[in-house]
Amino acid sequence: MRERWARLWSVRVRAACGAMVATAFVCALGTIVARTVVEDQWSEDARDHATDVAFQVTFALETGRSPVGLHDHYVVVSADGRYARTVGFPTPPRGDGRSRTGDLELERPGPGFVPAVGWGLRKIRTRSAVDGEGTVQTYVVGTTDPLPPARFREATGLDTRSAQRLTVYTLVASERARTAVTTLDRLVRWGMPGAAVFVGLTAWLVTGWALRPVEAIRAKMAGITAGDLDQRVPVPPTADVVAGLARTTNETLDRLEQAHLRQRSFVADASHELRSPLAALRGTLEIPLARPQRADWPAVVAAALADTVRLQRLTDDLLLLSAEEHRPREGAAVDLADLVEEQIAERAYSGTASDTASGAAPAFGCDVERPALVLGEEARLARVVRNLLDNAARHARSTVHASVRLDAGTVVLTVTDDGAGVPPADRERIFDRFVRLDDARDRADGGTGLGLAIVRELVTALGGSVRVTGGSTFTVRLPADQSP
8 A cells, every 4th residue: 555655646746736835835825915906906096085075075065066976975964963964875874764865964973973073083883774784884084174163053053152173984995805805715716726827737847857857867777787788878968957967877887887897807806816725735636545555745734834824815805806896995194114124124124025036136225205294094005005015026037126206296116126027018908817927927926916906905905006017127106194
């Protein structure tokens, strides 16, 4: 059930639903703002119109003229409260329930319609004569200037001994505002679902179109196996994140293919190299076992031990190369000059196995500058120095010289011998695994063909470089430790 739901709740569906929710939210928020703006605008227009009507009525009362062209609702109240006149109301806004329009009422006005001074707005609750329900309505309140008794009598029909003001209440009609808001609500009620569905469908289609290259990448990746790592995913002709994903995927496949090829070559070479010492060890043991009475068992054991040592050395080198590919790069500052002096002193005192076999040990010497600090592990740096010195001792005629110096933020290690040197055509190939030059094919000298490959692997891991210069000189450059 969960897997089925996960398939249904795809990226396209999520994008479509998200777009629909966002559209509904924006429409709802826009509706709230629009309703407020529309209602305020129409209400303001209604107040302006009511104010204009109040001005016209007060002007007519002050000048004795009748308002012309007015069809609005208003109430006139005298200052002493004896007089009230309603115009335009089907039911007077009073509490007595009588329905008379435009009549002269010689009674007191209804509740809320009281005499006032000045202009302003007032909310008044009025009751309907039909059902008695009250509604709150807004009125613009205006007053005339004090009317002389004669003018007051002409306007109201009442006698007065002093000048009095008349108060005019003009109804602020809210029907137009309500109509506009109702129309807007109707449009939103029908339009918002349609807009949400349209946007959701558009998002669903656009997302599907945008994800087609991703689906092509997925389908291609699903068909790539260990046997066809040369396949690559299609790269869309765009400069977006999908094209970047395709390029990164192809770069990853390139690295996987190269790693797979290296692994196959490594396994094949390792099998070939292990076969020889194993075959020699087997022959060393099988021949004496065929005639045990005639065997020189101490010699047999010594030969078997020598083959075992060679086999162990080769196995250790293979394990080192395999572990180095997955080892984290970390370490502390190590003085490379100290390591070189220690290795030179050790060889100068005891010599090496290959030198002993040849009958003449080369002379070792060094020239170092201090401090020559390099960031790395001491054991790995010592292995670099040891392998280079072992290689030089194997090919030297009489001398091996090492030097350490500083050069523009790098520590430079050089190991030189007075041998024949490396031909220019082989100066890169010599760092490959299991590579031996023609004059070093004999495995009896102890070489495994992995020493220089280990040197390059370790130096590269430390951020440096190694190369052959001058025929028989190996130069290693490592970043100097710049920490205080």
